Amino acid sequence: MSDGESRSDSAYRQLRGYIDGVATGERLPSETDFVQMFGMSRASIREGLTRLRTEGVVRSRKGSGSYAVRDQAPQMVRLSAISSTRDLAEWHEVRLALESEVAALAADRRTEDDLARLVRAQETLMVRLIVDRAEREDVAFHAALAVCAHNSKLSDALGRLTSHIFSWGNLSAQRSVLTAAERRELIALEHGAIVDAVAARDSDRARAELRRHLLNGRTRVLSNL
Amino acid sequence: MSDGESRSDSAYRQLRGYIDGVATGERLPSETDFVQMFGMSRASIREGLTRLRTEGVVRSRKGSGSYAVRDQAPQMVRLSAISSTRDLAEWHEVRLALESEVAALAADRRTEDDLARLVRAQETLMVRLIVDRAEREDVAFHAALAVCAHNSKLSDALGRLTSHIFSWGNLSAQRSVLTAAERRELIALEHGAIVDAVAARDSDRARAELRRHLLNGRTRVLSNL
């Protein structure tokens, strides 16, 4: 889990943890202090600090020191760049949290029209899977599921997060460990179970089946790195 | 150019300009190439690159090179203003999704120190509840729980969302249907159940108890409107 973490990732994480424990505007220890505290070179410490400066969490003044800048306007949740497998795993967990709730709400609230759209999205996906990986249709299925939940805040956040994670996937090698046929069968099975649960208005089962689907997918993706 | 510009500022600006002129996914020149192109040290170049990586504009792979990312995609999830009870209910559901997962992860991953902090937060809350509504201490308890989950993305998003919801609550009349004593007993019971589940490393129970806690709270708040 934390093995894919580079030195500067570790520095960033530890610095962030340190900053969470100090008052607004307070001066941080010097970079050389952090070097001794964290047991890594000043270059790595500075890299972590640079990231925090970019995020607006820290401000540095030449000759004086670095200072914690507590956040001013928490009106946004920033989808920070995915720069390590740990970042990816963490965003996956956020997605899992949102989408498992979406699945449960979908089972509770779906209309007949919603269900019809969901079924159609799944059928379109399965047809397309014969040709290629059908990533666009896969996203469409999950979007159709989100619509069923009848919560615009939830589906909007989930949609942005999913595309964020997805855009990372496009950059990486994206070699699947599964054959096309295996993948097709898996999706048929797992998506089918979700659709069934939503159709039966069984929210607990919908949540459980979606969790299984995402956890399986995560395992496959992460085992590829 | 401008006098107040540091070397790394200049590197950042020039790198950004360079990247604007290349295709998505294209490989950038090496850091040593930029050293010659911009006439500054590799440290300054790397600082500029680190900023761009943090912004998600660039991605670097050890041994290979740095690549332009583009597809600037939606980097933010906007916490839109709460202007109706429906908005409030929807954000509550998002919070429920995130925090129930946090509770489950907390039970799985909490260290002894995490647990100690959580218990202390609850004790502080209970003491303060004798005096007033102790909203700050209530938030602190939930923050302590989030720390246990060891997922900075999840806890950050949840923290911002919670403060967003709370800021609405502060604006409204905030008349509770419960007496202070009733509220105190309820929090003791429900928070206690969560702490117990986390202590026992029972993720399912932690999830369930947190759901119950939040759903009860939601019912109380919404029945007030």
Next chain:
DNA sequence: TGCACAAAGCTGTCCTACAGAATTAATGTA
């Protein structure tokens, strides 16, 4: 006390060096 000045500490920047991953070139074999 108040002020000037020296000393120490800090970040910003540059340099050199090397490990380790990824890519490319070279080489041997069928």
Next chain:
DNA sequence: TACATTAATTCTGTAGGACAGCTTTGTGCA
């Protein structure tokens, strides 16, 4: 020739040292 294997090269990540220039602190003097 075609291809698999190996070696050389390239590149980022990290370490450590050095110094300039700015800020803060401390000291001594009037």
